[in-house]
Amino acid sequence: MGAVLNFAQKLQKPLYAFEFSICTLVTRKEEYNEMLTSFIDKGFDTSCCEYLYLDNSESNIFDAYSAYNLFLKLAKGKYIIMCHQDIILHADGIIALRNKLQELDHLDQNWGICGNAGAVVPNQVVYHITYPGAIFKNKGNFPQKVRSLDENFIIVKNNADLKVSTDLKGFHLYATDLCLQGELNGLSAYVIAFNLMHKSWGNKTPDFFVLREQLQKKYSRFFRSRWVQTNTTVFYLSGSPFKSLFGNPVSLFVIRMINGLKKKWK
Known part of the structure; x- marks a missing residue:
């Protein structure tokens, strides 16, 4: 067969520069540094990980949806960890996470997203996480397939090529949106037994209910007959x-x- 004209570039399957990209939207740098230190202490060193952050410490330049789309676009790791700045790796580390992801690969080749807390159906919430006061919460049969995930700690396969909605803005329900986008693309979401400390119980501000209504309207229209x-x-x-x-x-x-x-x- 003849040669291709020399200005055309032949693409190859992607080779990832890192095993993990650890991405965070930062409002408090001191707390973020505490998070970073805990990751390094648990084996997530810079030989296999890149650390990416967007700076909202002075003002809200990025909302969560635009920030996470930027992370998903620019991350060079095989797995993209998107997490809150107020988490601490106090228990499980990189070896445990590798084992959990390998377990997922054997269970379901089409998994695309996982985390440490989520929900299956109404009144069936599952979690494997430590909250303030060293209160460990564990409920579920892991790895547990779910329809939505909590935002404190999310892992996305880079080759899933996922993104969150560009027509939603704010700081709530972006993991749920990501799970819906994944399902539309034939991918599954799971909660895994990876224990870390989240220093917040979470809170529902008035913005939460506004965004919930917007997300509901968006997908109700999309799934219309x-x-x-x-x-x-x-x-x-x-x-x-x-x-x-x-x-x-x-x-x-x-x-x-x-x-x-x-x-x-x-």
């Missing part, structure tokens, strides 16, 4: 058990007639 027209075919999408009432040739004929009339009225 609808006809999809392509250049070559048309089909009906719906998760409703009554989809046969609408996704049939008669309703398609009606929809086409309505759309035809709309074009005439313009």
Whole structure:
């Protein structure tokens, strides 16, 4: 076969410069330094890890959604750890994490996201984490497949090529959004038994409820029942058990007639 013109660049599968990229949105540098020290002490040294942060110590330049998209875009590690500045690795370290990730690989090749706390269904929250006062909380059968994760400690496979929504802004529910994006891309989320200390119980500010409503509206609209027209075919999408009432040739004929009339009225 002939040679390709020399201005075209042949791509290869990515080779990661680091095993872990550890990414944090920082508002208090002293607390962040404490977090960094605990990671180094537990084996996450700079020979296998890069440490990336975005600086909100003077003002909120970045919200969590824009910050995490930047981390996911620029991180050079095979695994991207996105964590709060107020965590301390007081128990498990890099060897334990490697073992947990290897366990996930054997269980589910399509896992894309994991963390230390999350939820499966309503009234089934799972966690493996230590809270203020050295209160250790452990509930679940790990690794536990979940639908959402807590934001204090998240690990994303770099080759999953995930991002959070660009049309949401704020500091809440971005891990839930990431899990939904992962599910849309055929990837699973898990809680693993990796114990660290989170120095906060978390709190729901008024912004939390505003963002929850925005996220709910976004995905409710996306998952709505609808006809999809392509250049070559048309089909009906719906998760409703009554989809046969609408996704049939008669309703398609009606929809086409309505759309035809709309074009005439313009």
